[in-house]
Amino acid sequence: MISPEQFRFFSELVKQHSGIALGKGKEYLIESRLNELAKVLGLKDLDALYRKAKAAMTPKLKEQIIEAMTTNETYFFRDQxxxxxxxxxxxxxxxxxxxxxxxxxxxxxxxxxxxxxxxxxxxxxxxxxxxxxxxxxxxxxxxxxxxxxxxxxxxxxxxxxxxxxxxxxxxxxxxxxxxxxxxxxxxxxxxxxxxxxxxxxxxxxxxxxxxxxxxxxxxxxxxxxxxxxxxxxxxxxxxxxxxxxxxxxxxxxxxxxxxxxxxxxxxxxxxx
Ligand SMILES: C[S@@+](CC[C@H](N)C(=O)[O-])C[C@H]1O[C@@H](n2cnc3c(N)ncnc32)[C@H](O)[C@@H]1O
CATH class of the missing domain: 3.40.50.150 (Vaccinia Virus protein VP39)
Incomplete structure (x- = not known):
């Protein structure tokens, strides 16, 4: 489960750098997307990702976190x-x-x-x-x-x-x-x-x-x-x-x- 502090940390980071507002109710979204990112980065889970980001945030990691929080849904001739x-x-x-x-x-x-x-x-x-x-x-x-x-x-x-x-x-x-x-x-x-x-x-x-x-x-x-x-x-x-x-x-x-x-x-x- 994502803690209130982790939610605040990640949602502020994403808001500041992308504008994407992840308000209350989006805990599940952050949790699922960042757990997935943690796995890709060879980390155990979201908690490990949080500790890594707090201790040594790099531009690359920031980009990966933001990227993970974007929703890229699209298709050809959308809405026609x-x-x-x-x-x-x-x-x-x-x-x-x-x-x-x-x-x-x-x-x-x-x-x-x-x-x-x-x-x-x-x-x-x-x-x-x-x-x-x-x-x-x-x-x-x-x-x-x-x-x-x-x-x-x-x-x-x-x-x-x-x-x-x-x-x-x-x-x-x-x-x-x-x-x-x-x-x-x-x-x-x-x-x-x-x-x-x-x-x-x-x-x-x-x-x-x-x-x-x-x-x-x-x-x-x-x-x-x-x-x-x-x-x-x-x-x-x-x-x-x-x-x-x-x-x-x-x-x-x-x-x-x-x-x-x-x-x-x-x-x-x-x-x-
Ligand atoms: C749901 S898609 C929409 C794609 C396309 N415009 C369409 O209607 O099919 C939203 C896109 O906005 C991008 N996005 C989110 N925040 C952004 C920002 N601050 N600057 C530029 N692109 C952003 C995401 O990466 C994502 O690819």
């Missing part, structure tokens, strides 16, 4: 509606708007193992081939190094490709290699994977026409959520769109961020 909105309305509108500079930039902020940015790349390859000759860029970032590395490899298991990916796209854009499916090199090249913490300043990432920040703000407290939303809005180009998870409501977005619906998808457009 945002991708329908991109295909039918958002990308055609942005292509008209950006016709002059022939540049379109997407950011999958909290991309997990890559299914979200690859869904954008697949949609572009399938429906907007003209964008392949534009400066089309997809930045994909996540705090989890492991998740980012997996995304960068573009290598998915059968179970992963069975989740959300239409078979036609699997056949057209993936090659089977043993037990894995490897995504087409052309699509891989559209995406830049980078380990990045949403709590850190967004330096050197540039600005974007579409930002997807889905199913990550739910793990933060209101203050952290608002601070991250403020920073994301600054990275959006005028006329650009912000997508959150279907169940997520933004707090304190400025009035120039106009709530917009396309079919069953809701997003926020930066006016101006």
């Amino acid at each position: 509606h945002p991708f329908d909105a991109l295909q039918k309305s958002v990308i055609p509108e942005l292509m008209k708007q950006n016709q002059g500079k022939k540049q379109l930039r997407f950011w999958s902020a909290a991309c997990s193992t890559g299914q979200e940015p690859y869904s954008i790349a697949l949609l572009i390859a399938e429906h907007f081939p003209a964008l392949l000759s534009w400066k089309t860029e997809i930045l994909a970032t996540d705090i989890s190094k492991k998740a980012v590395e997996k995304g960068r490899a573009g290598r998915f298991t059968q179970v992963e490709v069975n989740r959300g990916l239409p078979i036609t796209l699997l056949i057209k854009y993936f090659k089977q290699q043993g037990a894995f499916w490897i995504i087409d090199e052309k699509l891989k090249k559209m995406i830049r994977f980078k380990q990045m913490n949403l709590l850190s300043p967004f330096v050197g990432v540039g600005t974007f026409d579409v930002i997807m920040c889905r199913y990550v703000l739910i793990y933060f407290d209101q203050q952290t959520k608002k601070a991250i939303l403020d920073k994301l809005v600054k990275q959006l180009n005028p006329g650009g769109y912000l997508f959150l998870g279907a169940t997520e409501t933004p707090i304190g977005l400025p009035p120039f961020m106009k709530r917009t619906s396309f079919g069953r998808a809701t997003c926020w457009k930066k006016e101006g």
Whole structure:
């Protein structure tokens, strides 16, 4: 059983470095995830991990603890509606708007193992081939190094490709290699994977026409959520769109961020 002191220690560490708020009731989650990590590190249990972390915390151990506490659930074309909105309305509108500079930039902020940015790349390859000759860029970032590395490899298991990916796209854009499916090199090249913490300043990432920040703000407290939303809005180009998870409501977005619906998808457009 995790002690109150161990719970306080680990939840504060995780909150401070990732924003993930593990309040009362999350004892079981910490216990199960960190017991697992302890085993991987060759330690007896969570208690041994706690003693090690208290006595000699290293940046590597901190990263491993935080990584263990992230939830990386994701799948291709998650929720479908945002991708329908991109295909039918958002990308055609942005292509008209950006016709002059022939540049379109997407950011999958909290991309997990890559299914979200690859869904954008697949949609572009399938429906907007003209964008392949534009400066089309997809930045994909996540705090989890492991998740980012997996995304960068573009290598998915059968179970992963069975989740959300239409078979036609699997056949057209993936090659089977043993037990894995490897995504087409052309699509891989559209995406830049980078380990990045949403709590850190967004330096050197540039600005974007579409930002997807889905199913990550739910793990933060209101203050952290608002601070991250403020920073994301600054990275959006005028006329650009912000997508959150279907169940997520933004707090304190400025009035120039106009709530917009396309079919069953809701997003926020930066006016101006
Ligand atoms: C549930 S996944 C969502 C993935 C994808 N956006 C989707 O909707 O399918 C949440 C991701 O947020 C990442 N995450 C958690 N805290 C983060 C932080 N402070 N900075 C960046 N990523 C973070 C986790 O590592 C995890 O991969």
